[in-house]
Amino acid sequence: MSLALTDDERMIRDSAEGFFAEHAPVAELRRLRDAKDPVGFDRALWVKMAEMGFAGVAIPEAFGGAGLGMVAAGLIQEAIGRNLSLSPFLSTAILSATILARGGSEEQKAALLPRMAAAELVVALAADEAPRHAPAHVATRAEASGNGFRLTGTKPFVLDGHVADRLIVAARTSGDDRDPAGITLFLVDPKAEGVTVERRSMVDSRNAARVTLHAVQVDGADVIGAVGEGYALLEAALDAGRACLAAEMLGVADRAFAMTLDYLKTREQFGRPIGSFQALQHRAAHLFCEIELAKSVTLKALRALDEGDARAPVFASLAKAKVGEVARLATNEGVQMHGGIGMTDDADIGFYMKRARAAAETFGDSAFHGDRIARIMRY
Amino acid sequence: MDETAELADFRAETRAWLEANCPEEMRQPVRSDSDICWGGRRFVFSSPAQKLWLERMAERGWTVPEWPREYGGGGLSKAEARILGQEMRRIRARPPLSSFGIWMLGPALLKYGNEAQKREHLPKIARGEIRWCQGYSEPGAGSDLASLRTSAVLEGDHYIVNGQKIWTSYADRADWIFCLVRTDPEAPKHLGISFLLFDMESPGVSTAPIRLISGSSPFCQTFFDNVRVPKENLVGAPGRGWEIAKYLLTHEREMIGGMDSGAAEGRDGIAQVAKRALGVGEDGTLPDSMLRTDIIRQEIDSWAFALTMERVKDEAKAGQGTGALSSMLKYYGTELNKRRMELMMSLEGTESLLWEGKDREGDLARAWLRSRANSIEGGTSEIQLNIIAKNVLGLPAA
């Protein structure tokens, strides 16, 4: 399908941009950070996002969602990136919604998806265990016990884990610690006995938690999809998450660049605007080109996911790898070109750099995804 | 992909026609300049197949698929032309004709030429009968092209042209030249320039080849000594040549930038080349991990660039044109192509160094050397960055 946005998509983009600029601009991130807010986002905002149809963007209409798909989800997350808006959008509306919509039983879907779309539930994905992304690396064990399983293990980086009403936990029912086969996904109540949740404060003021599971009893009905076959489901959700993170990083890069351009036009040294210096002009022009490339790979990845294209994993990795690098360049150049001001907490540009770093690190950085592309293409 | 019934029919017919009419020899990859058909009065075809292929395609107007039929084109819509391109790539058909006339002068004449000029010149370009060269650069006017000094003075019905051009690609093999000349020495520098067409066989035109680092001499110094040019050969209005010159450059830049269209365009990506050259180890990866990293980076950028070309086209089709992207495509595409050629050399190791010998030895080294020019010709990379900074980003003048 065309790599131009349709009229409907442009409307979604514009309404998302307007919404986040009004309700959750950078000042709001600053306020929540300074207040050391225990939730880490504004619950009222999340409810408004549900009213706009954003929380249910990837949830089928039959389960109370808007059923708009990944391009729409990406456009929303791009606006989130531009404004650095805080919400459980990625954890709940993308990752968990994808897993449940694809792999959940009718009961699970009916019980959870409508409430997620309505912003009544935050559902977090507890998958990664190593600091560097390795989705098959799951040492958390699920031992058969009664008519269910008993889970033991540690998940050190669970996005929105500290406020989650439900967790989706990847645990091993068979195989070695790094085996893609033998991974099973479970729904876990964070209030269940044996679950400890510890909030971790992060450089970008987002929410993550260390979740420790100690002989946590779950029921057979809490298994999502088939036992031992959770990896494909997990990868599908991760690819959706990676493409949306690429979209977010695109928003981050684009806004950081716009702020930098403004500064280049207004700040004067040597009696003229610093944007008249060719050393800076060329770097800005190069960055412009890189951002154009970032737009293309992001949209391609989102489209491929919507179309069920068999190459969607490659395009998701292409987007995550490329846009991660572009966002890093855009925000680092942004700080540099702001001079001393760029290093101050008062300037917003630093927030963008922190978020670019965190988003690039989440679910695989450029090195991870470059290697993944090569492996899929067999070289 | 959704295709209307009409387009699907067009695709089927095109496919069948190409299968029946594209000679087998014309489905082999282009490996050097001698495989390219440039056309022109003095062109010597490298094989009967090359001649036949040109004739057959020209007869349908498919050397210039989107030009109007009355000027020798195919009259195809954008969508049809795209399908023709895809079907040609599918069988790896070579372009039947490559020329500055097609890439540069044609689009400029279609926009700025008068009816007589279009009828005179376009069909000859389409059929490969007249080969054109580009007289822009001068010894003192390279990046600062508008400071050019070649003069054209009107005397009766003729302009008298005097001066010197340099880096005129294929001036010694071309039949005609499109030339930037100064018709008004008093006007501000951008406003005194005109766009003039003339025959290279006119008395007073001479050329001297310049030898390149690749050993070949594809371009020349070109001298004009009292060359008489009929005044109806001036395109547009006198003194308004700069606008035409710039318009033509955007076409040239997109063409040069498109040379790295990467894996998406059906050409083997660098990774495929690497696999053939190095093989993969037991773990299924290329053996040299640092080189593999470079190749992965190249593939990522090359792919992202190809998708960007696609997006720019799609947006133009949807009327959302971001516009002014030719400098971006030129800058990024040529820098990518240079990186790609460095990797090609690395992959072949010492074999890449061969210069002269049997068969096609030396082709790779020459292609590597040739690629260095991509970021110079048609306006250097630095100039493209200047244009982006000024025209796209609106940064203040230095």
Ligand SMILES: Cc1cc2nc3c(=O)[nH]c(=O)nc-3n(C[C@H](O)[C@H](O)[C@H](O)COP(=O)(O)OP(=O)(O)OC[C@H]3O[C@@H](n4cnc5c(N)ncnc54)[C@H](O)[C@@H]3O)c2cc1C
């Ligand atoms: C293979 C090849 C084919 C060509 N074919 C043709 C042809 O057919 N017809 C034709 O007319 N011309 C042709 N050219 C000429 C080409 O357009 C010029 O070489 C080019 O525009 C650069 O001009 P120059 O060589 O005078 O370099 P200069 O302008 O002297 O540039 C030297 C260096 O200075 C840099 N520079 C200059 N100005 C600036 C600035 N303002 N800011 C930053 N950096 C700057 C340049 O980027 C470059 O790195 C061809 C060139 C090549 C290499």
